[in-house]
Amino acid sequence: MLEAIFWSGGSARHALADGLQFSRSKTNALAAGLLEQGLLDEVGLQLSTGGRRPETLRVHAQVGVLFGVDIGATSLDIAILRPDLSVVARHSQPADVQAGPGPIMARLRALMPAMLADNGISPEEVLAVGIGVPGPVNFAVGQLVNPPLMPGWDSFSIRDDMREVTPAPVFVDNDVNLMGLGVLWRLHRQIQDFLVIKIGTGIGCGIVCHGELYRGATGSAGDIGHIGVDLAGPLCRCGNRGCVEAMAAAPAIVEMAQEAALSGTSPWLAERLKVKGRLEAVDVGEASRAGDAAADAIVRRSGQLIGQVLAALVNFYNPSHVFIGGGVSAIGPMFLAAIRQSVNQRSLALSTRHLEITYAPLGHEAGLIGAGVLAMREALRNGSIAA
Amino acid sequence: MLEAIFWSGGSARHALADGLQFSRSKTNALAAGLLEQGLLDEVGLQLSTGGRRPETLRVHAQVGVLFGVDIGATSLDIAILRPDLSVVARHSQPADVQAGPGPIMARLRALMPAMLADNGISPEEVLAVGIGVPGPVNFAVGQLVNPPLMPGWDSFSIRDDMREVTPAPVFVDNDVNLMGLGVLWRLHRQIQDFLVIKIGTGIGCGIVCHGELYRGATGSAGDIGHIGVDLAGPLCRCGNRGCVEAMAAAPAIVEMAQEAALSGTSPWLAERLKVKGRLEAVDVGEASRAGDAAADAIVRRSGQLIGQVLAALVNFYNPSHVFIGGGVSAIGPMFLAAIRQSVNQRSLALSTRHLEITYAPLGHEAGLIGAGVLAMREALRNGSIAA
Numbered sequence: 001m002l003e004a005i006f007w008s009g010g011s012a013r014h015a016l017a018d019g020l021q022f023s024r025s026k027t028n029a030l031a032a033g034l035l036e037q038g039l040l041d042e043v044g045l046q047l048s049t050g051g052r053r054p055e056t057l058r059v060h061a062q063v064g065v066l067f068g069v070d071i072g073a074t075s076l077d078i079a080i081l082r083p084d085l086s087v088v089a090r091h092s093q094p095a096d097v098q099a100g101p102g103p104i105m106a107r108l109r110a111l112m113p114a115m116l117a118d119n120g121i122s123p124e125e126v127l128a129v130g131i132g133v134p135g136p137v138n139f140a141v142g143q144l145v146n147p148p149l150m151p152g153w154d155s156f157s158i159r160d161d162m163r164e165v166t167p168a169p170v171f172v173d174n175d176v177n178l179m180g181l182g183v184l185w186r187l188h189r190q191i192q193d194f195l196v197i198k199i200g201t202g203i204g205c206g207i208v209c210h211g212e213l214y215r216g217a218t219g220s221a222g223d224i225g226h227i228g229v230d231l232a233g234p235l236c237r238c239g240n241r242g243c244v245e246a247m248a249a250a251p252a253i254v255e256m257a258q259e260a261a262l263s264g265t266s267p268w269l270a271e272r273l274k275v276k277g278r279l280e281a282v283d284v285g286e287a288s289r290a291g292d293a294a295a296d297a298i299v300r301r302s303g304q305l306i307g308q309v310l311a312a313l314v315n316f317y318n319p320s321h322v323f324i325g326g327g328v329s330a331i332g333p334m335f336l337a338a339i340r341q342s343v344n345q346r347s348l349a350l351s352t353r354h355l356e357i358t359y360a361p362l363g364h365e366a367g368l369i370g371a372g373v374l375a376m377r378e379a380l381r382n383g384s385i386a387a
Numbered sequence: 388m389l390e391a392i393f394w395s396g397g398s399a400r401h402a403l404a405d406g407l408q409f410s411r412s413k414t415n416a417l418a419a420g421l422l423e424q425g426l427l428d429e430v431g432l433q434l435s436t437g438g439r440r441p442e443t444l445r446v447h448a449q450v451g452v453l454f455g456v457d458i459g460a461t462s463l464d465i466a467i468l469r470p471d472l473s474v475v476a477r478h479s480q481p482a483d484v485q486a487g488p489g490p491i492m493a494r495l496r497a498l499m500p501a502m503l504a505d506n507g508i509s510p511e512e513v514l515a516v517g518i519g520v521p522g523p524v525n526f527a528v529g530q531l532v533n534p535p536l537m538p539g540w541d542s543f544s545i546r547d548d549m550r551e552v553t554p555a556p557v558f559v560d561n562d563v564n565l566m567g568l569g570v571l572w573r574l575h576r577q578i579q580d581f582l583v584i585k586i587g588t589g590i591g592c593g594i595v596c597h598g599e600l601y602r603g604a605t606g607s608a609g610d611i612g613h614i615g616v617d618l619a620g621p622l623c624r625c626g627n628r629g630c631v632e633a634m635a636a637a638p639a640i641v642e643m644a645q646e647a648a649l650s651g652t653s654p655w656l657a658e659r660l661k662v663k664g665r666l667e668a669v670d671v672g673e674a675s676r677a678g679d680a681a682a683d684a685i686v687r688r689s690g691q692l693i694g695q696v697l698a699a700l701v702n703f704y705n706p707s708h709v710f711i712g713g714g715v716s717a718i719g720p721m722f723l724a725a726i727r728q729s730v731n732q733r734s735l736a737l738s739t740r741h742l743e744i745t746y747a748p749l750g751h752e753a754g755l756i757g758a759g760v761l762a763m764r765e766a767l768r769n770g771s772i773a774a
Contacts, residue, residue, distance in 0.1 A: 136737055146737050193604045205703065209596040216705025217580045220737040227699040228733055240733060312614040312696070313703055316592065318603025346615055346627060350523055350533055350607040 001030050002059060003380045007189050010056045031057055039063055059083040063385055064127040068371035071133045073097050073149050073201040078111055081372040089119050100152030109165050126168040127384050130375035131158055132175035132367050136220045142172040149202055171378045175367050176222055180206025180213050182370030183323055186361045194319045196360055198326035203245045227309050248305040250281045250328050256298045257284045266294035285331035299331055300338045307342020314347045325360035388417050390767045394576050397443045418444055426450055446470040450772055451514040455758035458520045460484050460536050460588040465498055468759040476506050487539030496552050513555040514771050517762035518545055519562035519754050523607045529559040536589055558765045562754050563609055567593025567600050569757030570710055573748045581706045583747055585713035590632045614696050635692040637668045637715050643685045644671045653681035672718035686718055687725045694729020701734045712747035
């Protein structure tokens with residue numbers, strides 16, 4: 001029941017009873033017990049549908065806090081969250097995941113206790129920790145498996161290492177899976193079958209099937225970055241040619257931008273390169289919005305290649321929604337338009353008839369919120385939250 | 388409980404109790420009730436694990452029969468099945484699905500009552516009918532949606548039309564979904580995340596996710612035939628270029644075989660064409676096994692193209708098993724070898740580490756058995772089987 005209330009983001013008794021297929025009296029009795037134990041509280045008033053005014057039940061804010069951690073390829077984000085996933089405190093800093101687990105784990109060891117102290121929260125109040133990483137994870141044991149963006153992390157157990165930092169249970173998952181969880185929570189689980197695509201340094205996909213995150217037989221589901229789009233394309237670090245990640249993710253966009261700047265086809269990017277000394281994917285987006293034709297072509301090419309992969313996945317998976325997120329997705333509306341056009345052109349009419357391709361809800365926060373969702377869900381399931 | 392016994396293919400009480408997480412006493416009481424109502428019977432003896440000898444509980448064979456119907460692109464198969472899916476009677480005949488619903492439905496109207504009469508079964512004993520069709524189905528309403536191989540069937544409701552044939556409930560699904568259900572039943576639901584690929588006149592895929600058939604947001608999941616493998620490939624009837632179905636399914640194989648026969652590159656196929664007047668996919672398989680190099684190349688090319696699509700799907704879906712079935716899969720071991728090689732070459736090591744690509748269990752029967760599984764499962768769920 002607590003889990004249903006958590007996913008609903010707050011719910012009236014009658015709606016809960018309907019959702020759980022419990023009787024009204026059973027629901028009322030359970031709610032009374034949980035209220036008495038201090039695990040629930042009642043807030044505000046929902047719009048009445050007649051009869052007794054229904055109060056909204058929520059997981060009690062004083063039950064404890066969660067840590068959400070998002071280890072990105074080039075950044076580290078940490079948040080302390082309440083059970084309703086509102087943010088108590090947040091810290092972001094650049095980080096290089098390629099430096100291996102040592103430096104990153106050392107920072108977590110320093111930052112997490114400091115954040116608690118700064119906010120007057122005692123370590124015992126931490127219910128659970130959710131951590132997202134940019135690579136494949138064996139979820140059951142919390143270990144990274146052969147992560148291509150994270151050399152040095154192979155078989156490293158973040159969960160074991162975190163025992164020194166906090167006594168709370170630690171749950172580790174792939175960053176895109178956590179985006180999927182974040183979106184699923186944000187949508188109150190009302191959309192059952194969808195994909196979340198993250199486009200940044202790499203390209204990954206979170207899969208939601210029948211309202212649950214799908215991790216695949218060995219936890220690597222959604223690893224779409226090395227799907228081939230051009231058999232004669234450039235060599236990828238995976239050893240194959242023409243992987244979509246090698247041709248359309250941030251490094252490829254930057255490479256094309258540098259070429260456009262140096263060859264003179266883009267005066268705008270040439271100027272930016274001169275001023276900044278280097279180019280990033282966001283510069284290409286800015287140039288495109290400023291009307292630079294070469295930048296436009298780069299954005300459209302990247303979107304078109306990603307759309308080509310998505311078209312196949314849409315035929316196969318027939319999702320109702322595809323949510324686009326990650327750093328590169330902010331490169332501008334032209335990017336989303338190119339993805340949509342490419343999908344509609346190559347997918348069957350039946351699978352695109354009701355398909356929506358939009359930006360992911362929660363934006364840049366989806367991964368961090370998802371880490372909080374993971375922590376909260378697992379804490380609810382393993383009994384950490386109980387009187 | 389009946390459904391759990393059906394999926395297990397017969398189960399001892401203690402195994403049932405474990406599987407359903409019921410207490411032994413609850414399980415015994417439920418079983419006693421169902422035995423008394425004649426819905427279960429006890430057969431044989433399972434190997435004892437100590438203590439009281441456990442008998443195997445099965446859905447009672449006298450509860451009634453099921454009809455399984457497999458409408459193929461070029462064939463019509465009908466079976467009367469017992470609740471354990473053993474075949475009571477079976478009928479197969481060539482049929483042209485392109486002729487539209489009229490002729491096919493007329494044959495069902497004639498054949499189904501005749502089969503019942505031949506076997507001394509009264510129409511009231513039919514519990515449910517499961518029907519598979521080679522096209523996308525809106526499962527909820529039992530209607531075909533825009534089926535490319537079945538012009539004339541668009542929006543036709545097989546379920547409504549069947550009301551004249553039998554009072555039993557009728558359930559219609561895509562043929563590859565039914566293969567998936569058949570395999571899931573055969574494996575006693577022990578494998579949770581797998582794909583079934585059917586290669587015949589078209590190419591389709593059945594998706595099993597978390598132990599349940601996945602139909603997608605609008606019922607077209609698994610429609611992989613029009614995934615592109617060569618942007619410069621031949622024009623497909625869907626309007627795009629280089630769809631895998633247009634390049635690797637039976638019609639493409641036959642076309643390549645005819646070319647090899649007429650151009651003189653395959654003396655074996657030329658001889659067969661002279662004798663038979665036309666070539667089929669099986670002829671190419673036979674030629675390949677007889678050592679004909681041109682036929683070999685055709686088989687390998689088809690397998691390689693299908694493997695190219697599968698590689699992307701394996702990266703995305705990370706199944707534990709991919710089962711290959713359909714008429715073309717019988718073209719010979721070279722075909723399966725080419726698929727495996729192509730997948731292993733283009734998929735990530737992590738997703739293929741424990742991946743098995745094998746022929747589908749149940750062989751040609753998978754679709755028909757799957758139609759029976761659908762009928763039985765829906766009959767159990769909608770209460771048709773009750774005292």
